[in-house]
Structure formats: structure tokens, C-alpha cells
Amino acid sequence: MIVEDASGRIVTAGMLVSQTLAFGGVRIPAGQPELIGTRTEYRGRGLVRTLFDTLHAWSAERGHLMQFIAGIPWFYRQFGYEMAIERGGGPVIFVDAWSAAPAEPDAEFRMRPLVASDAAFAARLDAGAARRYLLTVPRDEALWRYEVEGHRATSALRQVWWIVERRDGQPVAVVSHMKRLDGRVLPVTTFEVAGGVPWRTVWDTAARELRAIGEGLADRDGKSTLRSFGFRWLGRQHPLYQVLGFTGLRRPTAIYTRVPDLP
Numbered sequence: 001m002i003v004e005d006a007s008g009r010i011v012t013a014g015m016l017v018s019q020t021l022a023f024g025g026v027r028i029p030a031g032q033p034e035l036i037g038t039r040t041e042y043r044g045r046g047l048v049r050t051l052f053d054t055l056h057a058w059s060a061e062r063g064h065l066m067q068f069i070a071g072i073p074w075f076y077r078q079f080g081y082e083m084a085i086e087r088g089g090g091p092v093i094f095v096d097a098w099s100a101a102p103a104e105p106d107a108e109f110r111m112r113p114l115v116a117s118d119a120a121f122a123a124r125l126d127a128g129a130a131r132r133y134l135l136t137v138p139r140d141e142a143l144w145r146y147e148v149e150g151h152r153a154t155s156a157l158r159q160v161w162w163i164v165e166r167r168d169g170q171p172v173a174v175v176s177h178m179k180r181l182d183g184r185v186l187p188v189t190t191f192e193v194a195g196g197v198p199w200r201t202v203w204d205t206a207a208r209e210l211r212a213i214g215e216g217l218a219d220r221d222g223k224s225t226l227r228s229f230g231f232r233w234l235g236r237q238h239p240l241y242q243v244l245g246f247t248g249l250r251r252p253t254a255i256y257t258r259v260p261d262l263p
């Protein structure tokens, strides 16, 4: 939704994304307001308050039972949201601690780009991982294909996806990272390993590759060097931290939620 002034200039804008969450396995249709902004000279006139009235009406029409948004701390409380879902908080780990071992020519695992035909494997792995968490965003095969093929190359939402596979081509893990460094940190956004496969060995392969990727990104941007892997987006609880003894969790932020029909 956009609001224009008399000359047709956009003065405030926002959108509503339909999502399906799962709470304890129960599917919940939800709406996600996004990209909220008001042109500087029009701020403080109630435009975003009006915008949210409209977005909430749309959300109700679409049958959403709740809304959620990540945004300015405390700001959205005035529109009926509470900072209820933990967001981020995973550790940051020096690359030197984990990726020094050189690649063995006959290493058991190798990493290659994830492609659309890996969607079924990724969806299965995702469903298994989801059992660890009370609240998840289920991703079926179609969504996985979208992750790989749906985002434009320039999209800020586009991540870089990898499969770790055995030498015979059997996939065993999905790994992703942001497409650029955050300062001297390569943000690792997914690390999920199939049942029965040793996480530590998979991590050894992935860490070596991720280090090379991070150093390549640092060279490309010419601004920085790679110092750490960041696991902020894996949250404060993840099996990788236990397997490798990662410590030093960060302070998480929160995702706001609004449940309009709470008594």
C-alpha cells in the first residue's frame, strides 16, 4: 500500500506478506507487515498508524490469525504488538579456531551449490529440524525452489545455499550464508545435517569452504578481512553449538507479534 501527496509523490508505504507459521505443528495463517516507511517531512502525522489500520484489515480479510514484524524496538507496541518471539542471539566464532585443517583429497564430504532439484531433500531436512522448535516457518518443496530460483540476484533476501554431499553424491546437509560480509563476519544462516551423519565432520568440510568463500567476499569488496563466522540467525539454541562447544551467545532481539482476538 502506498499513500501519495497531491503531486503523486509517495509519502508513506508498507506491505503485507501472507505467511504460514506452525506452532507445535499446528498451522497458523499469519500476516507480516514489511517495508514500512514515511518520507521524512511527513513523519509524525499519523500516516503509519493509518497504514497499520489498513494492513490489519487486509490481514483479517485474508483469514490471518496473527501478525508479526521485526522492527524498531518498542515502536510497534502502540499498534497492538508485543515483542514475543526471540530473534537471533547465536554466537560469533573466530574462523581460525575451526577451519585450519587442509582439504583431504579423499575427504568424505564436499560442498556444492544447492539447486532446485535438491528441494525435496531440503524440505525433508527442514521438517526434521522443525521438531526442535515450538514455532517454525514450514518450507515445502515449492518454497525451497523459490529460495533458490525465485529471488532476483540483487535481492537483499537472497542467501547463498549449499549442499554438503558424500563423495557418491548423496546429500547430507544444507548450509547457507549471507551474500556479503557483515563487517568482518560471514553470517551463517543455515546449518542442518541429516540424521545419522556426524555434524562435526560435516562442519569441518563446511568451515573450510565457508572460510574460502568469506575470504573471497572480503577480497571482492576490498573493505575488510574475514575474521569470524556469525551464527546470530541460527538463534540461541542449535545443535551445532553443542557439538563444537561454541559459547558466547549474544543478546537476542525480538519479533513482535499481534494476536487480535486474544480475550
Ligand SMILES: CC(C)(COP(=O)(O)OP(=O)(O)OC[C@H]1O[C@@H](n2cnc3c(N)ncnc32)[C@H](O)[C@@H]1OP(=O)(O)O)[C@@H](O)C(=O)NCCC(=O)NCCS
Pocket (backbone or CB within 6 Å): 012, 036, 037, 038, 039, 042, 043, 044, 045, 046, 047, 048, 049, 050, 070, 071, 072, 075, 078
Ligand atoms: C518509524 C516511521 C515508519 C513512523 O512513521 P510515521 O508516519 O511518522 O508514524 P505516525 O505518524 O503514524 O506515528 C504513529 C505513532 O508513533 C509515534 N512515533 C512516530 N515516530 C516515532 C519514533 N521514532 N519513536 C516513537 N514513537 C514514534 C507517533 O507519535 C504516533 O503516536 P501517536 O499517534 O500517539 O501520536 C518513520 O519514522 C520512518 O519511516 N522511519 C524510517 C524507516 C523505518 O525505520 N521504518 C520502520 C522499519 S521497521
